[in-house]
Amino acid sequence: xxxxxxxxxxxxxxxxxxxxxxxxxxxxxxxxxxxxxxxxxxxxxxxxxxxxxxxxxxxxxxxxxxxxxxxxxxxxxxxxxxxxxxxxxxxxxxxxxxxxxxxxxxxxxxxxxxxxxxxxxxxxxxxxxxxxxxxxxxxxxxxxxxxxxxxxxxxxxxxxxxxxxxxxxxxxxxxxxxxx
Amino acid sequence: xxxxxxxxxxxxxxxxxxxxxxxxxxxxxxxxxxxxxxxxxxxxxxxxxxxxxxxxxxxxxxxxxxxxxxxxxxxxxxxxxxxxxxxxxxxxxxxxxxxxxxxxxxxxxxxxxxxxxxxxxxxxxxxxxxxxxxxxxxxxxxxxxxxxxxxxxxxxxxxxxxxxxxxxxxxxxxxxxxxxxxxxxxxxxxxxxxxxxxxxxxxxxxxxxxxxxxxxxxxxxxxxxxxxxxxxxxxxxxxxxxxxxxxxxxxxxxxxxxxxxxxxxxxxxxxxxxxxxxxxxxxxxxxxxxxxxxxxxxxxxxxxxxxxxxx
Numbered sequence: 001x002x003x004x005x006x007x008x009x010x011x012x013x014x015x016x017x018x019x020x021x022x023x024x025x026x027x028x029x030x031x032x033x034x035x036x037x038x039x040x041x042x043x044x045x046x047x048x049x050x051x052x053x054x055x056x057x058x059x060x061x062x063x064x065x066x067x068x069x070x071x072x073x074x075x076x077x078x079x080x081x082x083x084x085x086x087x088x089x090x091x092x093x094x095x096x097x098x099x100x101x102x103x104x105x106x107x108x109x110x111x112x113x114x115x116x117x118x119x120x121x122x123x124x125x126x127x128x129x130x131x132x133x134x135x136x137x138x139x140x141x142x143x144x145x146x147x148x149x150x151x152x153x154x155x156x157x158x159x160x161x162x163x164x165x166x167x168x169x170x171x172x173x174x175x176x177x178x179x180x
Numbered sequence: 181x182x183x184x185x186x187x188x189x190x191x192x193x194x195x196x197x198x199x200x201x202x203x204x205x206x207x208x209x210x211x212x213x214x215x216x217x218x219x220x221x222x223x224x225x226x227x228x229x230x231x232x233x234x235x236x237x238x239x240x241x242x243x244x245x246x247x248x249x250x251x252x253x254x255x256x257x258x259x260x261x262x263x264x265x266x267x268x269x270x271x272x273x274x275x276x277x278x279x280x281x282x283x284x285x286x287x288x289x290x291x292x293x294x295x296x297x298x299x300x301x302x303x304x305x306x307x308x309x310x311x312x313x314x315x316x317x318x319x320x321x322x323x324x325x326x327x328x329x330x331x332x333x334x335x336x337x338x339x340x341x342x343x344x345x346x347x348x349x350x351x352x353x354x355x356x357x358x359x360x361x362x363x364x365x366x367x368x369x370x371x372x373x374x375x376x377x378x379x380x381x382x383x384x385x386x387x388x389x390x391x392x393x394x395x396x397x398x399x400x401x402x403x404x405x406x407x408x409x410x411x412x413x414x415x416x417x418x419x420x421x422x423x424x425x426x427x428x429x430x431x432x433x434x435x436x437x438x439x440x441x442x443x444x445x446x447x448x449x450x451x452x453x454x455x456x457x458x459x460x461x462x463x464x465x466x467x468x469x470x471x472x473x474x475x476x477x478x479x480x481x482x483x484x485x486x487x488x489x490x491x
Contacts, residue, residue, distance in 0.1 A: 071208060074212075074220045074222040074250075074480075075220070075221060075222070079222065079484055079485060080485070084182055084485075085182065085183060085481070085485030086485075087201065087204070087205065088205050088208045088209075088477075088480065089208055090207055090211055091208065091211050091212075092211070120221065124215065124217045124219065124220070125215060125216075125217075126216065
């Protein structure tokens with residue numbers, strides 16, 4: 001890949017922390033508690049975000065929500081178009097999602113195709129009562145009729161730009177950058 | 181790491197990293213096998229032909245199950261009812277399949293090299309489901325997967341492969357791959373079924389099972405291919421059983437929690453005793469489950485991404 005130049009920093013560590021805090025509160029508020037809620041992070045960066053939401057909700061509600069990891073590679077609609085075949089990782093949802101309210105967590109919402117794949121993957125695991133979507137960044141440019149229920153920050157972007165979310169669990173830093 | 185092979189014919193041209201990629205992908209596939217809905221959309225619209233020129237139950241159904249779970253369409257080409265009986269050559273049959281735009285051909289054939297011949301002729305990918313006495317790479321890969329699930333890694337592990345090494349494509353592929361993965365392999369059998377030429381595999385050979393048992397982490401029994409034993413390669417089944425048949429008593433000599441593998445089908449009471457085959461040490465049924473996961477991974481790696489590119 002060609003080297004991208006950072007244009008500016010959209011969020012720093014504090015910004016990410018506050019956004020996750022707010023999303024965690026919104027999830028509990030909107031669902032009137034934590035009953036029936038489960039968290040599912042979309043690999044890769046949705047997973048640490050989901051873990052953080054789990055930890056926040058444990059802090060202020062004293063309830064530890066079940067947490068699953070979803071790999072959507074096998075559900076992608078562009079497998080025959082992309083050049084480098086993605087390595088598949090394990091999906092780990094060690095509980096039934098039947099009748100649950102699933103909070104799907106990802107880092108960036110862009111075209112909506114990842115979420116479309118995640119919805120298909122989820123429904124193959126069972127029939128949840130509801131699925132809600134939480135994302136750290138919504139950058140627009142949807143290609144499918146999909147929206148997020150909880151958004152850390154809306155960033156209007158041009159499609160030439162790239163949003164890079166760095167999380168300390170995976171990357172060496174904790175920030176959201178706009179690259180060109 | 182990127183998968184760059186059109187075909188899977190044997191393990192000799194796979195690197196240790198590529199084998200690990202298959203095993204890692206298979207782990208993800210295995211999760212799917214335990215879902216209430218065992219169906220993925222990944223290979224929708226891809227077509228796979230199974231050409232089995234030799235008898236097979238588990239390998240053929242395993243491939244067929246794997247392909248169907250991934251959402252591919254499977255054409256079963258059964259030799260008994262096909263134009264092969266009218267004298268059609270392997271190449272002509274393959275060309276017919278190619279004209280139907282098949283994406284992947286899985287072949288089992290009694291002639292060593294049949295899959296390679298096909299792979300050279302076809303644009304479609306080819307998986308070797310066992311060719312003559314040459315190779316059976318998917319069986320070896322599912323054996324590795326089963327071992328890796330138990331051990332985590334192969335370094336420092338000792339694997340005995342016991343029985344009819346001469347006729348066994350399973351033994352050949354296993355020896356090749358395990359060596360690459362860093363395990364110690366010992367091939368064991370009577371001299372008539374373990375000729376000195378086997379040293380080309382670069383692993384230790386021995387005629388004495390008892391002396392190799394101590395310290396073995398896995399013992400793999402091979403099926404004594406009774407159909408290939410007409411020429412008197414050993415004096416009697418009873419003697420074979422006494423020297424090379426696996427029993428609980430013999431396995432106790434390893435001094436370890438040894439796992440017992442067998443590619444199936446079993447000749448109970450010949451190469452393996454019934455109570456050992458059904459014991460907790462036996463992973464024979466797990467091998468079958470893992471076979472589906474490993475074959476799913478391979479099919480995905482071969483035709484899941486961009487269309488097959490001719491090398």
